[in-house]
Every structure is written in C-alpha cells, then in structure tokens.
Amino acid sequence: MSSIISAGYDILNKQLSPFLQFENQHRVRFYESRLTYFKYRRLVGHIFGGDVNLLYLSSAYNKCNFRLWTVLNISNYQEYKIEQKHYDLVVMMANINHLSQSDAVNYIKYTKVKENHPFISYLYNEQTFIRLSPFYIDIISEDTSVIEWIKREFEREYAHDFDINEVISEAEWYGE
Numbered sequence: 001m002s003s004i005i006s007a008g009y010d011i012l013n014k015q016l017s018p019f020l021q022f023e024n025q026h027r028v029r030f031y032e033s034r035l036t037y038f039k040y041r042r043l044v045g046h047i048f049g050g051d052v053n054l055l056y057l058s059s060a061y062n063k064c065n066f067r068l069w070t071v072l073n074i075s076n077y078q079e080y081k082i083e084q085k086h087y088d089l090v091v092m093m094a095n096i097n098h099l100s101q102s103d104a105v106n107y108i109k110y111t112k113v114k115e116n117h118p119f120i121s122y123l124y125n126e127q128t129f130i131r132l133s134p135f136y137i138d139i140i141s142e143d144t145s146v147i148e149w150i151k152r153e154f155e156r157e158y159a160h161d162f163d164i165n166e167v168i169s170e171a172e173w174y175g176e
Contacts, residue, residue, distance in 0.1 A: 006124040007142045019138040024165040028150050030137040034157045040108045052104040056121040059092035071110045072103050
C-alpha cells in the first residue's frame, strides 16, 4: 500500500479529518472564507521554503471541467487508488510533486472561484501540510514554531473556537 507522509501523518490513507488527531500546538484551523489571496500567499511563503506538493481527491469531479493544467505547471503527476474500508468506497487521489509557491497559491485561488473543484486537497511538504476543504483550512505541522507564528500573525483570522486540546485517533473514532 502506498503512503504519503507529512507531519508524521499519512495524508493519503487516513479518512478522519487530521485536525482531530493532533494536539493544539501542532494545528490551526481557519474558516475558508476568512483568508484572502494575499493572506494565502503569506501563509504559503512562510510555511513552504521551497517546492510544494499537492494531493487532491480526483475521483469526485469531472477532470475536464476542472482544467487544472491551465493554472499549474504539471510535470510530476501520479494517481492512487485508495480503498476506504469504513465507507466501503474506493476513491482516486492525484499527487503532483514539486510545485512552486506561486503555483500553490494559484491552485488555492483557482479552487476558490471554480464551482467544480476537488472536495479535499492537501498542499504539503515533509514537515507541514495545509488541508483545503470547502469549509475549513487546516494547517498541521510538526514544527510548533510554524503554528505559533500563524496564530500570532493571523490572530484575527483563525478559528479560535477550535483552539481546544481535544484529540481523537481514527481507531477511537471508528470504535476499533
């Protein structure tokens, strides 16, 4: 079975929201509508020093309508077939490696204006990932200084109501 590890978490194979599985000093959540293009640029620029990777749910939409190649320079693309045993479902996830920070921000901007876009996406490197969904933007990092910086610099924007130290594993969630 393939896996993609970021912040010590397998973003390819886990089904439960990663936000629930990390302690408060390793996570921060934004409501999707709170961040502007310029704030995304600032976040991506601070979090990712070099290349950024993109993983997104590719089976839930019509790829021709999404037209991702119009905003990204795609040179390293791979698809994974993922079985989600708790939902008796098989989904396709696509991974694009080595995007520039500019491409990552363009992807975010593009998904905000498109009606037909992937429901779940991850921008990631080895240490940190940003999980994009229609409702929340979650940032998870092994480096607590990244999360501290975000909470300080984006104090008015991040969702303080999720700033509690409640953690649950995927096994606990599914009663295993």
